[in-house]
Amino acid sequence: MGILGWIVLGLIAGAIAKAIMPGKDPGGIIITMLLGIVGAIIGGFIGRAVFGSDIGSFFDLSTWLLAILGSLIVLGIYHVVTKRSHRAHS
DSSP states (O other): OOHHHHHHHHHHHHHHHHHHSOSOOSSOHHHHHHHHHHHHHHHHHHIIIIIOOOOOOTTOHHHHHHHHHHHHHHHHHHHHHHHHHHHHHO
């Protein structure tokens, strides 16, 4: 899958992760999209490291699940970091 496929997959996975993740997001839609792209890439690395399998095609279910998992991880880290920095400034 090419870079354009990863971007599209990341955008959609980021939106799904935002819908799944409870709580108010400190970032807007642009931040969520960027986090989704990063999460999709991280999900690909997790899949390769844990399952030893290469990422499949755009329409492969495991590709989508890994991208959403990676997006949830990145979004969760973003929540923790922004909460902590928000409390430090308050």
